[in-house]
Amino acid sequence: MKTLRLALVALIGIALLVSAWQGPPAVAQENVNKAIDEKFSKYDEKLPLWSIQPGTAPRMIELTIYFNNMWFGAQAGNWDLARFEAYRSEETIKGVYVVRPKRIASLKPWAESALPALIKAIEAKDKAAFEKAYDTAIAGCNGCHVGSSGGPLKSMAAFKITRPTAPLFSNIDFKGR
Numbered sequence: 796m797k798t799l800r801l802a803l804v805a806l807i808g809i810a811l812l813v814s815a816w817q818g819p820p821a822v823a824q825e826n827v828n829k830a831i832d833e834k835f836s837k838y839d840e841k842l843p844l845w846s847i848q849p850g851t852a853p854r855m856i857e858l859t860i861y862f863n864n865m866w867f868g869a870q871a872g873n874w875d876l877a878r879f880e881a882y883r884s885e886e887t888i889k890g891v892y893v894v895r896p897k898r899i900a901s902l903k904p905w906a907e908s909a910l911p912a913l914i915k916a917i918e919a920k921d922k923a924a925f926e927k928a929y930d931t932a933i934a935g936c937n938g939c940h941v942g943s944s945g946g947p948l949k950s951m952a953a954f955k956i957t958r959p960t961a962p963l964f965s966n967i968d969f970k971g972r
């Protein structure tokens with residue numbers, strides 16, 4: 796009789812525990828979310844999803860394209876096109892900060908001086924100021940290249956940027972409409 800009562804009490808105890816249990820504690824889920832966020836927020840070359848993200852060089856090719864378009868937009872008085880390319884330049888650089896934090900120290904000072912100067916001239920529709928800001932910006936490209944290593948190269952001086960002489964895309968009418 797006594798054993799039966801004990802067993803009953805134990806059963807009721809277990810039933811109460813089970814009914815009180817509402818899945819894993821919220822704090823555990825929070826920690827999982829935090830861990831996932833951290834994985835997705837910090838570059839980790841060991842993870843395939845991160846390692847396939849474009850590094851510096853592909854962003855540099857984008858910059859080269861944007862700077863070509865920007866030049867011919869400005870030459871055609873198409874300030875909207877030029878403005879867009881300056882915006883794209885800013886955006887593509889943000890990607891480098893995420894995947895190659897070691898480039899921030901050299902890239903950010905350029906991005907935060909050269910691009911705003913270009914944007915100012917573009918928004919003022921001032922061709923002379925634009926050309927001056929453009930020359931300063933590409934001097935910055937080259938200055939950084941001389942002092943930066945990349946892949947197998949100790950210096951990226953091999954890449955000397957100039958004013959473009961021909962548009963990259965024959966299918967863009969730089970005058971716009």
Ligand code: HEC
Pocket residue numbers: 850851852853855856858859862898901902905932933935936937939940943944945946951954956
């Ligand atoms: C942070 C300083 C820095 C600035 C500013 C900079 N670059 Fe670069 N650039 C680099 C580095 C570093 C590499 C090599 C990247 C690598 O190894 O992934 C590079 C590579 C390049 C390449 C070769 C890419 C390839 O895949 O063939 C081109 C083209 C280029 N840059 C154009 C430009 C242009 C145009 C500008 C200015 C509008 C510019 N860069 C500004 C540092 C800079």
